[in-house]
Amino acid sequence: MFKKILSKNLRKPSFLFGNIIQNVFDANITVYEESEKYIDFNKIENAFEIGYGPGYGIRNYCSKYKLKIDGIDFSKAMYFQAKKRNLCFIKQDRVKLFYGDFENYTLNEKKYDIVYLFNIIYFIKDIDLFMTKILSMLNENGVILIFMDGADVLAKNNNIDKSVFIIYEVEKIISTLQKNGFKNIKKNESTVFKGSFFLIGIK
Numbered sequence: 437m438f439k440k441i442l443s444k445n446l447r448k449p450s451f452l453f454g455n456i457i458q459n460v461f462d463a464n465i466t467v468y469e470e471s472e473k474y475i476d477f478n479k480i481e482n483a484f485e486i487g488y489g490p491g492y493g494i495r496n497y498c499s500k501y502k503l504k505i506d507g508i509d510f511s512k513a514m515y516f517q518a519k520k521r522n523l524c525f526i527k528q529d530r531v532k533l534f535y536g537d538f539e540n541y542t543l544n545e546k547k548y549d550i551v552y553l554f555n556i557i558y559f560i561k562d563i564d565l566f567m568t569k570i571l572s573m574l575n576e577n578g579v580i581l582i583f584m585d586g587a588d589v590l591a592k593n594n595n596i597d598k599s600v601f602i603i604y605e606v607e608k609i610i611s612t613l614q615k616n617g618f619k620n621i622k623k624n625e626s627t628v629f630k631g632s633f634f635l636i637g638i639k
């Protein structure tokens with residue numbers, strides 16, 4: 437019962453559990469920092485985050501680099517948290533937050549240098565369609581950056597409900613990226629979270 441509530445709130449945090457879940461997301465600040473080893477954010481002008489959660493990633497990158505970030509999340513609780521956390525960047529016109537489901541959302545024609553998503557892939561049912569949509573949002577040579585726990589890590593995690601999380605093998609995500617037009621795909625294991633990976637692909 438608790439497992440299911442926790443998992444549902446990891447997928448889509450509610451107002452009631454948003455603050456409790458926050459502790460889980462706090463640990464993910466490290467992931468955003470580690471991502472800077474693989475991507476030179478000085479070279480990025482426009483970025484897009486799918487599932488920004490409480491907005492730690494946006495705050496991290498915007499406070500260190502000059503880029504602009506748009507993002508979408510379908511949790512109203514997270515939308516409000518991310519907005520509060522990044523208000524100064526929103527006022528500077530550097531951050532635009534959308535509230536909605538990325539899978540159904542019609543975005544404008546804007547193109548991005550990078551689309552990144554951390555800890556989201558487990559909730560996406562149609563990953564082919566998902567990758568195609570991301571590809572269409574990228575500039576030529578634009579980058580997709582995915583952070584995900586490997587299947588072994590998720591399978592051993594007794595706190596999550598497997599009816600909420602889809603356990604994808606990292607190789608399955610890599611082949612889906614290739615199939616849908618991404619090139620030069622690289623897989624880097626996190627040095628902090630063993631068995632979790634950064635996947636990078638180029639349009």
Ligand SMILES: C[S@@+](CC[C@H](N)C(=O)[O-])C[C@H]1O[C@@H](n2cnc3c(N)ncnc32)[C@H](O)[C@@H]1O
Nearest residue numbers: 447448464487489509510511514537538554555
């Ligand atoms: C596990 S949290 C990860 C948050 C953040 N990326 C991190 O790593 O700390 C997943 C987030 O993605 C959002 N999310 C999941 N599926 C989504 C979708 N299809 N469209 C928009 N947001 C989604 C949830 O609302 C939640 O805030």
